[in-house]
Amino acid sequence: MATTVDVPARDAARPRSMRARRLATLALLLALVVAVAVASIAIGTRSIGLGEVWRALVDGDLGTEEAVIVRQLRVPRTALGLLVGLALGVAGTLMQGHTRNPLGDPGLLGITAGASLAVVLSISLLGLTSPSGYVWFAFGGALAGTVLVYAIGSAGRGGATPLTLALAGAALSALLYALVRAILVSDEQTLDSFRFWVVGSLAGRGGDIAWQVAPFIALGLVLALVNAPALNLLGLGEDVARGLGQRIWLARVVGLAAITLLCGAATAACGPISFVGLVVPHVVRALTGPDHRWLVPCSGLLGAALLLGADVLGRVVARPAELQVGIVLAFIGAPFFIGLVRRTRAAGL
Amino acid sequence: MSVTASPRPDQRPVRSGRTVRIGPGSASLRWRDVAVPVVTLAALVLVSAVSMGRGDFPIGVGDVLRTLVGLGDGPQEFIVLELRAPRVVVGVLVGLALGVAGALFQTFARNPLASPDTLGLTTGASAGAVAAIVLTGGTSPGAVLGGLGIPAAALVGALLAGLLLFLLTWRAGIDGFRLVLVGIALWSVGNALIDWLLTNAEIYDAASAYVWITGSLNARTWDHAVPLATALAVLLPLSLAASRTLGALQFGDNTARGLGVRLAGAQTAVVLLAVGLVAFAVSGAGPIAFVALIVPQIAVRLTGGSRPPLLASGLMGALLVVGSDLVTRTVLPEALPVGILTAAIGAPYLLWLLVRGRRRSTL
Numbered sequence: 268m269a270t271t272v273d274v275p276a277r278d279a280a281r282p283r284s285m286r287a288r289r290l291a292t293l294a295l296l297l298a299l300v301v302a303v304a305v306a307s308i309a310i311g312t313r314s315i316g317l318g319e320v321w322r323a324l325v326d327g328d329l330g331t332e333e334a335v336i337v338r339q340l341r342v343p344r345t346a347l348g349l350l351v352g353l354a355l356g357v358a359g360t361l362m363q364g365h366t367r368n369p370l371g372d373p374g375l376l377g378i379t380a381g382a383s384l385a386v387v388l389s390i391s392l393l394g395l396t397s398p399s400g401y402v403w404f405a406f407g408g409a410l411a412g413t414v415l416v417y418a419i420g421s422a423g424r425g426g427a428t429p430l431t432l433a434l435a436g437a438a439l440s441a442l443l444y445a446l447v448r449a450i451l452v453s454d455e456q457t458l459d460s461f462r463f464w465v466v467g468s469l470a471g472r473g474g475d476i477a478w479q480v481a482p483f484i485a486l487g488l489v490l491a492l493v494n495a496p497a498l499n500l501l502g503l504g505e506d507v508a509r510g511l512g513q514r515i516w517l518a519r520v521v522g523l524a525a526i527t528l529l530c531g532a533a534t535a536a537c538g539p540i541s542f543v544g545l546v547v548p549h550v551v552r553a554l555t556g557p558d559h560r561w562l563v564p565c566s567g568l569l570g571a572a573l574l575l576g577a578d579v580l581g582r583v584v585a586r587p588a589e590l591q592v593g594i595v596l597a598f599i600g601a602p603f604f605i606g607l608v609r610r611t612r613a614a615g616l
Numbered sequence: 617m618s619v620t621a622s623p624r625p626d627q628r629p630v631r632s633g634r635t636v637r638i639g640p641g642s643a644s645l646r647w648r649d650v651a652v653p654v655v656t657l658a659a660l661v662l663v664s665a666v667s668m669g670r671g672d673f674p675i676g677v678g679d680v681l682r683t684l685v686g687l688g689d690g691p692q693e694f695i696v697l698e699l700r701a702p703r704v705v706v707g708v709l710v711g712l713a714l715g716v717a718g719a720l721f722q723t724f725a726r727n728p729l730a731s732p733d734t735l736g737l738t739t740g741a742s743a744g745a746v747a748a749i750v751l752t753g754g755t756s757p758g759a760v761l762g763g764l765g766i767p768a769a770a771l772v773g774a775l776l777a778g779l780l781l782f783l784l785t786w787r788a789g790i791d792g793f794r795l796v797l798v799g800i801a802l803w804s805v806g807n808a809l810i811d812w813l814l815t816n817a818e819i820y821d822a823a824s825a826y827v828w829i830t831g832s833l834n835a836r837t838w839d840h841a842v843p844l845a846t847a848l849a850v851l852l853p854l855s856l857a858a859s860r861t862l863g864a865l866q867f868g869d870n871t872a873r874g875l876g877v878r879l880a881g882a883q884t885a886v887v888l889l890a891v892g893l894v895a896f897a898v899s900g901a902g903p904i905a906f907v908a909l910i911v912p913q914i915a916v917r918l919t920g921g922s923r924p925p926l927l928a929s930g931l932m933g934a935l936l937v938v939g940s941d942l943v944t945r946t947v948l949p950e951a952l953p954v955g956i957l958t959a960a961i962g963a964p965y966l967l968w969l970l971v972r973g974r975r976r977s978t979l
Binding site: 370374419420431433434435437438439441442445448449451452453455458459462463465466467541542590591593594597598601604605608609 | 734796797798800809905952955959963967
């Protein structure tokens with residue numbers, strides 16, 4: 268793990284080359300995000316040329332059908348995808364860092380299941396039907412899920428291990444989905460709204476959703492960046508971190524707040540989306556090394572690119588219909604997860 | 617991470633019983649190993665009889681038992697044997713299969729949390745069934761895949777998930793921890809598939825698919841029971857035969873090898889048997905949640921053995937399914953599918969296992 272502590276003199280040249288590499292990674296990721304965003308605006312059921320897209324974007328009064336599609340459907344959808352991807356990528360990095368657990372992911376750890384139950388309850392009991400109505404409930408459910416999974420996974424001495432956290436997540440998800448089922452089995456109307464939310468999709472979410480969740484995601488991102496240096500110390504173990512002057516509980520609380528804000532907002536906006544938070548930190552860690560000050564922002568960018576890329580892929584493979592982004596990501600992410608499990612011996616995770 | 621996990625609930629020494637020798641074989645027999653299955657069986661018969669008696673036309677337990685042995689009168693015979701018996705019989709068979717499969721998985725993975733529910737097998741079956749319901753329009757009249765098509769699709773789905781689980785976990789043998797983690801990945805893929813199918817369905821199909829994936833014994837006929845009984849007639853004896861190697865497998869790979877077990881073959885056989893049992897059980901009544909998880913743990917506590925006993929687990933599974941079905945039909949104000957009740961019992965228990973397991977610094 269790279270830290271500022273005790274760097275031998277002969278490695279003096281190394282930070283500079285590492286820095287160049289990290290800057291190159293950052294530039295590459297930025298370019299990737301821009302490219303995917305352009306693709307997301309241009310590609311869809313109706314093909315719109317890049318020139319047409321450009322004209323629609325600069326000339327706000329252009330009234331052609333293509334321009335309206337670009338401005339009112341594709342741009343908000345792309346913006347939402349960027350926001351949510353950013354949030355999930357950063358949240359995954361924080362979760363993996365705080366638990367020192369390579370299998371950390373909001374979807375696998377039962378956080379989205381908590382949000383799902385809250386959404387079902389709000390649809391069923393309060394009769395809410397629009398995403399902007401149940402956003403807030405998803406938020407509360409995500410918070411409850413986060414706290415519960417960590418409380419259960421780290422109960423007793425020994426604290427949380429990758430396996431217990433993954434199992435606690437699976438168990439909690441199973442329990443919460445059982446409750447969800449008990450409600451939905453006898454309530455066809457709620458099922459009809461819920462099934463389009465639970466699949467995890469960017470479609471049909473207007474620009475107002477992006478605006479509603481943006482402040483939470485922004486706050487979460489700021490907290491995550493603040494939390495990054497502390498994560499580097501926590502990676503050395505709690506005792507060492509305490510010895511180096513880190514206030515452990517402060518770092519944990521900031522981290523938990525950031526994870527909840529990011530996951531809750533993302534889930535509220537798009538429904539439960541798994542595997543972004545799992546895949547992204549692993550890829551980025553291979554490029555930038557384990558320093559969280561680089562890892563956190565780069566993971567955000569790659570998360571945005573991955574989510575948006577999966578959305579575009581879903582629109583391309585199933586034309587003229589579309590495959591929801593949550594489904595595409597499950598099919599990309601699960602093989603990655605299994606590869607991870609197979610590569611490392613479970614005991615060494 | 618400590619790998620000293622054991623499916624045993626406590627660390628009291630297991631008292632060895634009387635040794636019984638029949639020809640070349642020998643076994644250690646303790647009175648609890650016999651008493652627990654016998655008592656469970658008696659309770660199962662009683663609950664089944666009560667279950668067959670309850671309904672719009674109540675029949676006393678005595679009359680039900682008399683009808684079952686062929687001494688009933690005409691209308692009662694029709695009601696009991698044609699209308700109510702299939703439901704109970706399917707429940708018994710499904711519970712039996714789930715209980716035995718759960719005991720197999722838990723002994724094999726040396727982990728009480730390894731159950732078809734967390735390993736993605738029931739999710740695979742659900743995905744198959746939902747695909748059949750949604751893609752063929754299960755509620756539309758004249759659908760080609762009507763009654764028996766859904767169980768068949770569930771069977772295919774569960775076997776496919778089991779095969780994937782087996783192949784993806786296999787790396788010079790099967791590691792219990794890897795099995796559980798790969799299972800979690802399969803579980804989430806299966807769920808994604810189900811969610812996607814449901815968004816593409818007519819709302820009526822989606823609703824009926826939802827009842828199915830909750831696990832329900834509603835509207836079962838002899839057509840459901842017969843394939844299930846046939847499969848169990850083959851798989852149960854094989855499972856009981858495998859219990860000898862299971863005893864060696866629970867000590868860990870190296871010890872098992874030292875005791876003369878052909879590890880690869882034995883592991884393959886156990887996993888395939890358990891997958892087969894789950895597949896048929898789910899195709900019969902949908903994925904009734906957590907039966908395979910709870911029952912072996914209760915059974916091992918009652919018998920006080922070193923690992924979940926297969927036969928007692930199976931019988932208790934049957935008792936749990938039939939009993940839960942009876943409760944949902946009679947006690948609860950609304951007739952909910954049986955799977956909701958078993959989930960409500962099982963999921964908190966699973967969480968409790970996790971918390972308690974951590975306290976003892978084993979899993």
